[in-house]
Amino acid sequence: MEDKQLEAFEIDCLLGAILLRYGYDFRNYAQASLKRRIHNRLTLSNLQHVSEMIPRILYDEHFFSEFLCDMSITVTEMFRNPEVFKFIREKVVDKLRTYSRINIWNVGCATGEEAYSIAIILAEEGLLNKTHIYATDYDNQALAVAKTGIYPANVMQQYTENYLKAGGRQSFSDYYQARYESAKMKKNLREKITFANHNLMQDGSFAEMHLILCRNVLIYFNQTLQNSVLSLLRDSMVHHGYLVLGDKETLDFSSVANDFESVDKQRRIYRKKRLR
Amino acid sequence: MKKSYQAIVIGASMGGMEALKMILAQLPDNFSLPVIVVQHQMRDSDDFLAVYLNRHCAIKVKEACAHELILPAYVYIAPAAYHLLIEEDKTLSLSVDLPVNYSIPSIDVLFESAADVYGESLVGVVLTGASADGSQGLKKIKAYGGLTVVQDPNTAEAPKMPSAAIKVTQIDHILPPDKIGVFLRELTNDEG
The missing domain is CATH 3.40.50.150 (Vaccinia Virus protein VP39)
Incomplete structure (x- = not known):
């Protein structure tokens, strides 16, 4: 299996774990930004593979709340446009x-x-x-x-x-x-x-x-x-x-x-x- | 033996407008690839750049819209204050995340997501600019087997960006801007 396919598989597993554990469903998010955010969190956490996030997500609620923050980053302002x-x-x-x-x-x-x-x-x-x-x-x-x-x-x-x-x-x-x-x-x-x-x-x-x-x-x-x-x-x-x-x-x-x-x-x- | 490419991504910053005009003006209106561009802009800029380039080029130039299907013979310009990314289903995606390399849109963000989708079928071009944005993205394009092109820093209004790209990656072609358009056309065997 190619690395790319493998990672797509890992992301599916991660999102499945989040849905089952916390009830948030990110499976229908646009993939490009989602992937970027996951990779940022991976780097910040000194992890190598997306699948390594799964146990952290499951057992560490604080880790999940950080992940949730990553997912909802929006840069906004008053009277934007x-x-x-x-x-x-x-x-x-x-x-x-x-x-x-x-x-x-x-x-x-x-x-x-x-x-x-x-x-x-x-x-x-x-x-x-x-x-x-x-x-x-x-x-x-x-x-x-x-x-x-x-x-x-x-x-x-x-x-x-x-x-x-x-x-x-x-x-x-x-x-x-x-x-x-x-x-x-x-x-x-x-x-x-x-x-x-x-x-x-x-x-x-x-x-x-x-x-x-x-x-x-x-x-x-x-x-x-x-x-x-x-x-x-x-x-x-x-x-x-x-x-x-x-x-x-x-x-x-x-x-x-x-x-x-x-x-x-x-x-x-x-x-x-x-x-x- | 010619490789077949599926898309071209271009990153430009300071001095980019003229370089882009020179390059895009050499592409025919039936160019067989899509071209996706990040040009750093002031965050409150409107779609002036796309309108301006469209007026001066045969190929159709438009500002990128969220969820738009990527088509050949179109140049898509990242809107000011949005990151532009490519989705697996070959649609454009926008985000208002934090700036990357102090920039939104960021060239690295576009290049990295394009490399994920197009792999070895991607051509990445870094032009003039006073930033280091684009160098990591171009490195990834190269690592995934894509083709890398950088504007010769000696011809750049701001040489920092092309130099930064050359520093971290073995670049396939270093060219002056007036040769880049012809080069891209020849890659596709399109008649000029």
């Missing part, structure tokens, strides 16, 4: 205004930067009081950070620039309290966001959404998992609800392509069609 948020503010918000209650789902929220960004937009548009934002991830460590709403002060400069490019109308510093090296998001934003554990690989729908942000989540999944997640999102939305993907993602190759219409191609904003 500010033009997307500007578009939401200028074109989507007026449609949301017509609802008596607004539900927003931020899928794969990681440490929460995007959830706070959308909360700020709605606050400035006078809609935050009738809005609830559900921000979910499978990584409890990231969620813990998100719930505190505390970020390093040195990134606030970049976030301020993004905020202004996204059409921000006030001073970004109105939204946080700076203290020493950190900045804590204000309570009126935090209390409108429910950060909760939700695993796209196994959990279902939990509310009817008017806007779903699912940016740079699907890039890590293979076609099968993408399609099942997209079906879940579609079924979690009102008719004419909005779906926002990452700026290099598209519904074009997916099984739900016909269930949505493109609102803005470049910014990857879609709207659910009235079905049947």
